[in-house]
Amino acid sequence: MLPKTYRKVVAARFTNDFQEAAEIVEVPMPQPATNEILVRNRYAGVNATDVNISAGSYTPHAQPPLDLGAEAVGEVVAVGEDVTDLKVGDAVLTNSVGSGYREYQTIRAFRAAPVPEATPEVLSLGLSGATASIGLNVTGEMKNDETVLVTAAAGGTGQFAVQLAKLKGNHVIGTCSTDEKADLLHSLGCDRVINYRKEDLGTVLRVEYPHGVNLVYESVGRGMFDTAVDNLAIRGRLVIIGYITEYLSTPEVVTEPRLYFKLLGKSASIRSMFLPHFFKLVPEHLARLMEFYTSGTLQAAVDPTEFRGVEEVADAVAYLHSGQSQGKVVVRF
Numbered sequence: 001m002l003p004k005t006y007r008k009v010v011a012a013r014f015t016n017d018f019q020e021a022a023e024i025v026e027v028p029m030p031q032p033a034t035n036e037i038l039v040r041n042r043y044a045g046v047n048a049t050d051v052n053i054s055a056g057s058y059t060p061h062a063q064p065p066l067d068l069g070a071e072a073v074g075e076v077v078a079v080g081e082d083v084t085d086l087k088v089g090d091a092v093l094t095n096s097v098g099s100g101y102r103e104y105q106t107i108r109a110f111r112a113a114p115v116p117e118a119t120p121e122v123l124s125l126g127l128s129g130a131t132a133s134i135g136l137n138v139t140g141e142m143k144n145d146e147t148v149l150v151t152a153a154a155g156g157t158g159q160f161a162v163q164l165a166k167l168k169g170n171h172v173i174g175t176c177s178t179d180e181k182a183d184l185l186h187s188l189g190c191d192r193v194i195n196y197r198k199e200d201l202g203t204v205l206r207v208e209y210p211h212g213v214n215l216v217y218e219s220v221g222r223g224m225f226d227t228a229v230d231n232l233a234i235r236g237r238l239v240i241i242g243y244i245t246e247y248l249s250t251p252e253v254v255t256e257p258r259l260y261f262k263l264l265g266k267s268a269s270i271r272s273m274f275l276p277h278f279f280k281l282v283p284e285h286l287a288r289l290m291e292f293y294t295s296g297t298l299q300a301a302v303d304p305t306e307f308r309g310v311e312e313v314a315d316a317v318a319y320l321h322s323g324q325s326q327g328k329v330v331v332r333f
Ligand SMILES: NC(=O)c1ccc[n+]([C@@H]2O[C@H](COP(=O)([O-])OP(=O)(O)OC[C@H]3O[C@@H](n4cnc5c(N)ncnc54)[C@H](OP(=O)(O)O)[C@@H]3O)[C@@H](O)[C@H]2O)c1
Pocket: 046, 047, 048, 049, 127, 128, 131, 151, 152, 153, 154, 155, 156, 157, 158, 175, 176, 177, 178, 181, 219, 220, 240, 241, 242, 243, 244, 245, 273, 274, 275, 276, 320, 321, 322, 323, 324, 325, 326, 327, 328, 329
C-alpha cells in the first residue's frame, strides 16, 4: 500500500546557493499516466551541477519552484496501462532534471533504463559513467596508445574517465587533492597520479611529458584548464566537461592573447560535451558500462559518507562542493 503523500526537494528561488534555494515540500502521491511508471527512488546521485540547476541555468524559461536532483535509481511501484516493457518490482535508473531529490517520481516509461539492481554503484554508471564514456569516445575521439589527462580524476565522473582511458590502452594521468584520492586512482590503474597540492601540474607535464598530452578530460576549470591547454600535444584534443571552480563564484575575467595562438600551431582543438545533447547515445554507452561493471572490468567507487532522506540533500551537495568527496556522492531514501 503506497502512502498518500511523499516529499521532494524544490528550488523555491533561483540561486547557486543550493541551501538557500532548496525547500522540502510534501505533495500527493500521483497515479502514473498510461505511458508512465511510478518509481520509488532508493538513491539519488549528487552532481557538481546541482548548483547550476538550482540557479535556474538549465531551465531559462522556468519559474520557481523547480524540482531538483538530476538522477536516481529505484524500483517501479506502479505502471500505466500502456506500459508493457516494465513491471512492478523492476529496478530502473532515471536521468533527467527533477527526477532525483524526491522519494517517488512518475516518469514516461521510455525515459527509465532497466538495470539489474537499484544500488549506488549502478546509479553512478548512469550520468557520471555515461558522461565519461561519451565525452572520451565520441567528443574526444579517444584512440589507444595516447597520453590522456583526467582532472578531478577521483570524482564521480573522473573515476570512469580514468578507467575507460586505461581499458582502451592509453597512458593515463590523473589529478586529485589528497593522498587518499591518490590511492584510489592507483587502484583504478592510473599511471601517473598528481596530487596538485603537492606537485605542480604544469611542471610535471612539461618535464615528464615534453611531447604533450593527446586527450584531456577537463572538469575543473581556471588554472587547471589553462595548464591543460598549454600542454596539449600536436593534434591534441581537450574536452570541456565542466568548470566546477567557477560554479559558486562570478566568472573570472582573463585578459590574454586569444586561444588560436595556442591551438593552431599545434593543430590542437578544444571541444565540449554536455550530456543532455547526447541523450540518444546514453542507452548504448550505459549498456557497455554495465557490461564492464558486471564482469568486474570496471569499478564504481561510491563515497562512504552517508546522506539520508530529503533533509540531507543540501548537506550532500555542500559536501561535494567542499572538494573532499571521493567517487560518487549519493543520497539514500
Ligand atoms: N558535461 C556534462 O554533461 C557533465 C556531466 C557530469 C559532470 N560534469 C562535470 O564534471 C565535473 C565533476 O562533476 P562531479 O559531479 O562528478 O563531481 P566530483 O568530481 O565528484 O566532485 C568534484 C571534485 O572536483 C574537484 N575540485 C577541484 N576544484 C574544486 C573546487 N573549487 N570546488 C569543489 N571541487 C573542486 C575536487 O576533487 P580534487 O580537487 O581532489 O580533484 C572534487 O572532489 C563538474 O565540473 C561537473 O559539472 C559534466
